[in-house]
Amino acid sequence: MRFLLQFFLLVLPMQLLHVYVHAEPDNLGFVSIDCGLSGPSYVDDRTNISYVSDDGYIATGEKHEISSEYKSRALYTSDLSLRSFPSGGRNCYAVAAAARGRKYLVRARFMHGDYDGGERNLASTPVRFNLNIGLDFWYEVTVSDAARTYTREAIAVAVASSVSVCLLDTGHGTPFISSLELRPMGIDMYPEAVANRSLGLFTRLNMGANNFLRYPNDVFDRFWGTPVYITEWLNISTNGTFMSYYSTDHIRVPTDVLRTAITTSATSVHLNITVYAASVGQLPPPTERAYFHFLHFASFEQQQRQFEMYFGKVKWKHNNISVHESYSMQPSYSSKGVYMLSNVSLVATDDSVLPPLLNAIEVYYSIPRDDTITSPDDVDAIMAIKTQYQVKKNWMGDPCLPKESKWTGLQCRQDGVESKIISLDLSGNHFDGTIPQALCTKESLNLRYDTNDGDLCNGKSPKKKNISVLTVAIVTPIAAVLLVSAILFFCFCHKKRKQQITLGLVHQYSVQPTGISNSVSHVDIKGHILMSDDHEFTYEELVKITNNFSECIGEGGFGPVYLGKLQGSIQVAVKMCSRKSVHGQGIREFLAEVDSLKTVHHKYLVLLIGYCTNKNHLALIYEYMSNGSLFDHIRGKKANVQTMSWLQRTRIVHEAAQGLNYLHSGCVLPIIHRDVKSHNILLGEDMHAKISDFGLSKCYINEAQTHISVTAAGTIGYIDPEYYFSSRLTMKSDVFSFGVVLLETVTGEPPIVPGVGHVVQRVKQKVSDGDISAIVDPRLEDAYDMRSVWKVTDIALLCTKEVSDDRPTMTEVVEQLKDALALEEARHIDGYSDNGQGSIKPDSSANWAPLAR
Structure with a gap:
């Protein structure tokens, strides 16, 4: 769960300031880079995996194609081209699709193919260079055959929001690379790969198989090779279907791998596998490095197999028990040990009916992480600047380390085990505009910039070209974000100052801004955005409705909200678009919300009554929800707000779930709300709940679409x-957010408590301890059905599963909450009383209104 905490406390502040470092994973989450590719992106015809050029990942090196005589030897299209690095001691790829704390399989491939015209006799004088993950030595690549493709894999935890792979020239020929691939792994997979240690693949073998296997047979795209067989082995296989994995299986061996195995002819014959190989000479000696052995087993027969494992002469001592498989087609069983490289022997016990069996084996070596690194916060901020604004400097790898490879224009200072960036020179990049004053007055980072276009901090007119220095902070994630925001301001604020909501600006936002049908047609000569129906109010009418905006009842990112009255008695909420919003995201949100609510109607969605399109006074008019929001009642501090009972809480979240489910499954094309939170679940006079605030919503454009x-x-x-890390928005993104609302409802606590963690993390820990009462809001004073609380907590934890495919649909959530509500209602029928506000019968109809559009 650590990456979730880092995500919420560190990365999202960058999101809120609209600063993005974005790579383009495909729909599998894979990043596949064809190094040296000169043509367009393509889909490999053997794997159906999409590959892109490396132009966006590195600015150094030379592009080449392998010689024509070797092209028939290339296994994949990505082997046909390469990028070489004849200059520069360190050349690095920064793959910015990584999520800090997430685990990845990283793979590099190298095919020489005499791209240089055979300038070097590789057999007698191999090309050798070092391969690093960041600052850490991964492998010494030794290329002695132009026709061979060399592959290196590692499993690493991203310490920053990018993974850096570096080629280091050691003076033995020109480094080169053919392809670089990044594959996200499950957070629980290969637990030996941790923040301070990566795992380098030594060997991975599919025993009993005749063919190489990778994606799509392995959803994580691991390479499974075939061994060189010895005469004592017998190949066996099955076409059966395996059961699901054990909950403790952290490897997830593909079914196709488990269907083949090797065994021996009799129980008296040991099954011996040699894992020592000559290529180990390219690594430090085994005595200086830990090797992790993973052996994978799956029984084919109902007769008993029982055997013991030996690494050399050392018996495997995990709990001092033998591996025992006794039933046909059980899930795979993976055993691991940390040993020096040696022979592995499987020896049948006296009680075993059948000889030993082995389906697959993996061996990894440890890649210790360097204790000293540049602060990940600083790395993320500086990479954002480099990527977003195409800084024309030779910046690659770790910004501060090693010192001889420090980025030009940076000064760093050692602070414990981390290096901090204390000076940044951006001169020569021709930024213009004005730096926000708050940034100009920050301390502890010297920022240098050109003043030939004017003093960016003091707003002075340009004179002659010179350099100014200002001091800003980059010591915290927020301050790092301010620096990146300043660069954004450099580039664009000069133009933005000249723009109001003119014809051109409105036209910019009127072309399908949200993916929802857009009813904006044009701007009339009076400066109004013309809509396609008759729910429009004039600004003068808004003044009258709100009594000259006399009673402000709230304020959000869009702007202030005022109480109003129609026809003297019908109360409404008038949400005005602030001047700041008009020049930012506000107009997008205005159009999105109007388009959503004009076409979508449901008893658990807030009703849009009308809008005002005066260019200086954009406004939305809603039905008034007199009892505020769910947030107000479970976490807010408003006066005279009573503690909400568990019966009311379950009823409200059940109704809100129905409204959200209607958006997902009741509309002709699904709508994703995109900002589900307790603030946006509003309560009417009768305490019925309605989903509000559709400013960020998105709609699918066809029935076949899987994501946005x-x-x-x-x-x-x-x-x-x-969703944040992949930029792939699905309905399951709303499900996650709603799961957080459910946990908030149970605990009465905010999603994030500084220094403690995210509510998902906090609740999981308490649930694992078996103490459900410890998570319940103490203000409920034990007045609840424990089974109802368990059911809501359980569905909430399912909603917040890390992998979206593991989450339920909103239809399933509605059903579970219906059961939880019934349990609590039964408690009241049996003689208990509800001491909270209201007592409304639930309405379980999820499709109250006709289909939208």
Whole structure:
């Protein structure tokens, strides 16, 4: 769960300031880079995996193609081209699709193919260079055959929001690379790969198989090779279907791998596997490095196999028990040990009916992480500057370390085990505009910039070209974000100062801004955005409705909200678009919300009554929800707000779930709300709940669409981490956010408590301890059905699963909450009383209104 905490406390502040470092994973989450590719992106015809050029990942090196005589020897299209690095001691790829704390399989491939015209006799004088993950030595690549493709894999935890792979020239020929691939792994997979240690693949073998295997047979795209067989082995296989994995299986061996195995002819014959190989000479000696052995087993027969494992002469001592498989087609069983490289022997016990069996084996070596690194916060901020604004400097690898490879224009200072960036020179990049004054007055980072276009801090007119220095902070994640925001301001504020909501600006936002049908047609000569129906109010009418905006009842990111009255008695809420919003995201949100609510109607969605399109006074008019929000009642501090009972809480979240489910499954094309939180669940006079605030909503454009590719947005604490890191928005993103609301409802606590962690993390820990009462809001004073609380907690934890495919649909959530509500209602029928506000019968109809559009 650590990456979730880092996500909510560190990365999202960057999201809120609209600063993005974005790579383009495909729909599998894979990043596949064809190094040296000159043509367009393509889909490999053997794997159906999409590959892109490395132009966006590195600015150094030379592009080449392998010689024509070797092209028939290339296994994949990505082997046909390469990038070489004849100059520079260190050349690094920074793959910015990583999520800090997430685990990845990293793979590099190298095919020489005499790209240089055979300038070097590789057989007698191999090309050798070092391969690093960041600052850490991964492998010494030794290329002695132009026709061979060399592959290196590692499993690493990203310490920053990018993974850096570096080629280091050691003076033995020109480094080169053919392809670089990044594959996200499950957070629980290969637990030996941790923040301070990566795992380098030594060997991975599919025993009993005749063919190499990778994606799509392995959803994580691991390479499974075939061994060189010895005469004592017998190949066996099955076409059966395996059961699901054990909960303790952290490897997830593909079914196709488990269907083949090797065994021996009799129980008296040992099954011996040699894992020592000559290539180990390219690594430190085994005595200086830990090797992790993973052996994978799956029984084929119902007869008993029982055997013991030996690494050399050392018996495997995990709990001092033998491996025992006794039933046909059980899930795979993976055993691991940390040993020096040696022979592995499987020896049948006296009680075993059948000889030993082995389906697959993996061996990894440890890649210790360097204790000293540049602060990940600083790395993320500086990479954002480099990537977003195409800084024309040779910046690659770790910004501060090693010192001889420090980035030009940076000064760093050692602070414990971390290096901090204390000076940044951005001169020569021709930024213009004005730096926000708050940034100009910050301390502890010297920022240098050109003043030939004017003093960016003091707003002075340009004179002659010179350099100015200002001091800003980069010592915290927020301050690092301010620096990146300043660069954004450099580039664009000069133009923005000249723009109001003119014809051109409105036209910019009127072309399908949200993916929802857009009813904006044009701007009339009076400066109004013309809509397609008759729910429009004039500004003069708004003044009258709100009594000259005399009673402000709230304020959000869009702007202030005022109480109003129609026809003297019908209360409404008038949400005005602030001047700041008009020049930012506000107009997008205005159009999105109007388009959503004009076409979507449901008893558990807030009703849009009308809008005002005066260019200086954009406004939305809603039905008034007199009892505020769910937030107000479970976490807010408003006066005269009573503690909400558990019966009311379950009823409200059940109704809100129905409204959200209607958006997902009751509309002709699904709508994703994108900002589900307790603030946006509003309560009417009768305490019925309604979903509100559709300013960030997105709609599918056809029935076949599986996701929407869009830069992540939402509210800190509620946003789905998978959506944030992949930019793949799905209905399951709303499910995650709603799961956070459910946990908030149970605990009465905010999503994030500084220094303690995210509510998902906190609740999981208490649930694992078996103490459900410890998570319940103490203000409920034990007045609840414990089974109802368990059911809500359980569905909430399912909603907040890290992998979106593991989460339920909102339809399933509605059903579970219906059961939880019934349990609590039964408690009241049996003689208990509800001491909270109201007592409304639930309405379980999820599709109260006709289909939208």
